Amino acid sequence: MSLNLSAEQPAVPDDADDGVWLECIECGDTFAPFEDVRYTCDACDGLLEVRYADLPTFDDFEGEGVWRYADALPLAEGVTIQEGGTPLYEVPRLEESVGVEALRIKHEGMNPTGSFKDRGMTVGVAVAKELGVDRLACASTGNTSAALAAYGSRGGMETLVLLPSGKVAAGKVAQASLHGARILEVDGNFDACLDIVQELAEGGEAYLLNSLNPFRLEGQKTIGLEILEGFRADYGTVPDRIVLPVGNAGNTAALYKAFRELVQAGELAEDDVPKLTGVQAEGAAPMVEAIENGADEIRRWDDVETRATAIRIGNPVNAPKALPGIRETGGTAVAVSDEEITDAQRDLAGEGIGVEPASAASVAGLRKLRAEGIVDDDERVACLTTGHLLKDPDAAAAAGNDPEPVPADTAGVLEHLQEN
Numbered sequence: 001m002s003l004n005l006s007a008e009q010p011a012v013p014d015d016a017d018d019g020v021w022l023e024c025i026e027c028g029d030t031f032a033p034f035e036d037v038r039y040t041c042d043a044c045d046g047l048l049e050v051r052y053a054d055l056p057t058f059d060d061f062e063g064e065g066v067w068r069y070a071d072a073l074p075l076a077e078g079v080t081i082q083e084g085g086t087p088l089y090e091v092p093r094l095e096e097s098v099g100v101e102a103l104r105i106k107h108e109g110m111n112p113t114g115s116f117k118d119r120g121m122t123v124g125v126a127v128a129k130e131l132g133v134d135r136l137a138c139a140s141t142g143n144t145s146a147a148l149a150a151y152g153s154r155g156g157m158e159t160l161v162l163l164p165s166g167k168v169a170a171g172k173v174a175q176a177s178l179h180g181a182r183i184l185e186v187d188g189n190f191d192a193c194l195d196i197v198q199e200l201a202e203g204g205e206a207y208l209l210n211s212l213n214p215f216r217l218e219g220q221k222t223i224g225l226e227i228l229e230g231f232r233a234d235y236g237t238v239p240d241r242i243v244l245p246v247g248n249a250g251n252t253a254a255l256y257k258a259f260r261e262l263v264q265a266g267e268l269a270e271d272d273v274p275k276l277t278g279v280q281a282e283g284a285a286p287m288v289e290a291i292e293n294g295a296d297e298i299r300r301w302d303d304v305e306t307r308a309t310a311i312r313i314g315n316p317v318n319a320p321k322a323l324p325g326i327r328e329t330g331g332t333a334v335a336v337s338d339e340e341i342t343d344a345q346r347d348l349a350g351e352g353i354g355v356e357p358a359s360a361a362s363v364a365g366l367r368k369l370r371a372e373g374i375v376d377d378d379e380r381v382a383c384l385t386t387g388h389l390l391k392d393p394d395a396a397a398a399a400g401n402d403p404e405p406v407p408a409d410t411a412g413v414l415e416h417l418q419e420n
């Protein structure tokens with residue numbers, strides 16, 4: 001209920017710290033934000049959200065990157081490597097071939113470690129410092145571990161990452177490794193890794209920085225704020241729709257929260273809120289299933305498979321926050337095949353934008369929804385591309401041109417070029 005777009009700003013509870021507190025989305029219980037470590041509600045185990053006594057306005061924002069939006073965040077500064085402030089690219093050929101009024105690509109691969117996870121970590125790791133913990137942990141399909149390792153080392157903290165063995169793209173493991181994380185390779189899928197790391201965190205072994213952590217999502221809200229400011233600057237209006245890949249649905253939840261807070265603050269009309277449109281791979285689509293069935297809860301998929309390893313997730317933990325976001329904004333969810341994902345990856349590359357497979361799901365989903373007439377030709381759309389091409393060099397090489405062997409002399413090379 002508290003997740004309706006028209007929800008009233010709640011009263012400030014006694015346990016608020018400087019106007020910031022945690023609130024359970026299920027039962028409404030409130031908690032002090034920085035006193036004890038907690039990821040879910042003590043009373044009912046529901047997901048928590050960060051709440052603010054003072055909601056931000058666009059006039060409050062100044063500076064660059066994620067911390068431009070400090071007034072919308074739980075702390076005034078973070079452990080930073082200059083995250084956020086990513087490009088909102090024009091893609092004229094793709095815009096025309098998809099057939100919408102305007103299409104922009106918000107390329108989150110341009111963050112310091114090459115994915116949007118950095119936006120969550122700059123906040124999450126700062127909160128960990130505030131709480132006084134010394135060991136950080138996450139389960140990851142790769143990018144969370146890369147970001148945690150980088151921000152953890154920046155913050156001078158030990159990091160532990162649990163990865164599904166053999167299912168993480170090469171670039172991501174290399175990052176976690178060089179930034180000094182201890183990498184535990186689990187003989188199971190991502191959801192199994194998350195079950196384990198949650199139990200470790202509950203046992204006090206480490207501070208959990210998966211997107212179950214409500215503070216991480218605060219940092220990720222800034223994607224939505226940047227998109228709105230970028231569209232307003234270029235078109236004088238916010239986008240009609242934002243299309244994004246969905247794994248654990250953290251971003252879907254975070255963008256929706258950003259918009260809800262703007263509506264509550266009177267900074268965005270309810271009718272103007274962009275339609276949140278989630279895209280999953282066909283082999284890992286529990287959110288799409290729940291949206292299609294009108295279900296309030298998702299059914300956990302135990303066997304998930306897709307080339308887009310970053311969204312190879314069968315039990316999206318943020319579904320209770322993300323499903324209302326998709327419904328309340330008039331959005332939808334759609335599943336795409338691995339072939340459609342690779343085609344979209346090539347389309348983006350053809351505009352000079354290099355993304356990993358999961359990122360291309362957004363464009364693949366938009367193309368499909370446009371072809372089905374669910375997206376109109378007069379819509380202005382932003383697609384989120386979540387991670388950089390170099391994250392998954394094997395997928396890029398497989399999707400791109402094959403190298404051609406040639407002899408080591410100019411005549412031989414010329415002959416090859418003429419014959420082929």
Ligand SMILES: *Cc1c(COP(=O)(O)O)cnc(C)c1O
Nearest residue numbers: 143247248249250251310386387
């Ligand atoms: C983490 C990740 C996702 C999934 O994001 P959620 O917020 O979990 O839905 C998608 N793409 C990439 C590249 C990611 O790293």
Ligand SMILES: [Zn+2]
Nearest residue numbers: 024027041044
């Ligand atoms: Zn509760």
